[in-house]
Amino acid sequence: MSERGSVEGPLAVDDAGRERQLAFFEEPAIPDYIQRLVESYIEKKTGKPWDDPVVLDRMRNAILAQKSRYWKEKRVSYRKAYQVLGYLAYHAPVYLVQFEHILWQIIDRGLAKPHMRILDLGTGPGVVPLAVIDLLGRLGSGSAEVYAVEQSEEHFEAYNALVPAAAAARGNAVRVEKPIRADIGALEAGDLPDRIDLMVFSNVLNELRHLDIDRRADLVAGLADRLSPDGTIVVVEPADLANSTAMRQTVRAIAERGPAIYSPCSFIRGTACNPVRCWTFEQKGDIRPTRLMERLAAGKDGYRFINVDIKYSSALLRKDAKKQHAYRVPPGAKFARLSHLRRHRDKKINVVAALMSGNLGDNRTKVYKVCDGTPADPTYAVVPATLRGANRDALEGLPYGDIVRLYGVLVRFNRDHDAYNLVVLPGTRIEPVGRPGGEGTEIA
Structure with missing residues (x-):
């Protein structure tokens, strides 16, 4: 052979x-x-x-x-x-x-x-x-x-x-x-x-x-x-x-x-x-x-x-068009597009996105770049220094490029960097795609 x-x-x-x-x-x-x-x-x-x-x-x-x-x-x-x-x-x-x-x-x-x-x-x-x-x-x-x-x-x-x-x-x-x-x-x-x-x-x-x-x-x-x-x-x-x-x-x-x-x-x-x-x-x-x-x-x-x-x-x-993740947001799934975050400032929403960085912050305030492929301003999932409980480390160690659903994050606009922050709260649910779970709730 x-x-x-x-x-x-x-x-x-x-x-x-x-x-x-x-x-x-x-x-x-x-x-x-x-x-x-x-x-x-x-x-x-x-x-x-x-x-x-x-x-x-x-x-x-x-x-x-x-x-x-x-x-x-x-x-x-x-x-x-x-x-x-x-x-x-x-x-x-x-x-x-x-x-x-x-x-x-x-x-x-x-x-x-x-x-x-x-x-x-x-x-x-x-x-x-x-x-x-x-x-x-x-x-x-x-x-x-x-x-x-x-x-x-x-x-x-x-x-x-x-x-x-x-x-x-x-x-x-x-x-x-x-x-x-x-x-x-x-x-x-x-x-x-x-x-x-x-x-x-x-x-x-x-x-x-x-x-x-x-x-x-x-x-x-x-x-x-x-x-x-x-x-x-x-x-x-x-x-x-x-x-x-x-x-x-x-x-x-x-x-x-x-x-x-x-x-x-x-x-x-x-x-x-x-x-x-x-x-x-x-x-x-x-x-x-x-x-x-x-x-x-x-x-x-x-x-x-x-x-x-x-x-x-x-x-x-x-060359064969194979992709790491075949996941696509299902039709009718109620997750906000990151390109539409301006509509949801200061509101709690659900999003699904790929994790595009490790922690860009520090051990107190953790910052992760996320993206859903829509033409959008830079968007970051932020774990505040004051947050306690399981959500504090929920994004830690997830592989680069993995897709996560974030239920109940708070949208904030960062004027200094012309970017959006998705603030993780005590009640936020973080669910890597591929694990058991539902599609989330409706977003207006």
């Missing part, structure tokens, strides 16, 4: 593999074999020990320059050796664990195959392939062949030094194909392998500054021709306001060209949303600093070189 001959069902993960991966997420840390590969690469590039004071100081300067440029221009260039070394030290650890979270979601939702062809566009030094190698190695099940595209010569060199060696260290469950040296903005579908199961754009579309939203969407939709019939597109961007909202607009534009949004958006009312003000992101547990990060942070203002928090905006699109 060929490598592709047994792909009818999803990738099955045994209990031991699942427990290992969940334990990893409890205390995420870059595995030692990857840290050693990065340290060895630094020594190869510089001709000095990876923790040589001169090397560390130059890496600090590169990191500070990258951060400064990012906050001014929302982009970074990686054309020089120390820029790439700085990336490996500061950004790569977070991005690696971040993609493990995304890949695990894909596997856990039954979207992964026992053997997958994965294409990483704008791979950089190979963070996404490293995440694939690490996660599949930990699971002890599943295999993949990884293709990648990268334009930067320095990133290309780092990829070739790190990714094949990591695959060998992890048991060769992942076959690493020779990366393609190209600008993804100038790619044609015919330049790429076909029958791709997972096509990844991780922290890359935002860097195509010469392309507007529509042209970025044209690019992705055109390359989607190389997907298998049940292939998945992953789009990931930083969680800041500018990049996150631009990503939502881009994903919506891609969906207008063919591939359907699988998650996190559900469009439970069958309407087209307006993503211009859609700032949503996920947050996961902090990673443990790497040895390299700790050495960089040992000097003055060391906090500038510690990067451990995981926040990102992402979306999955499918």
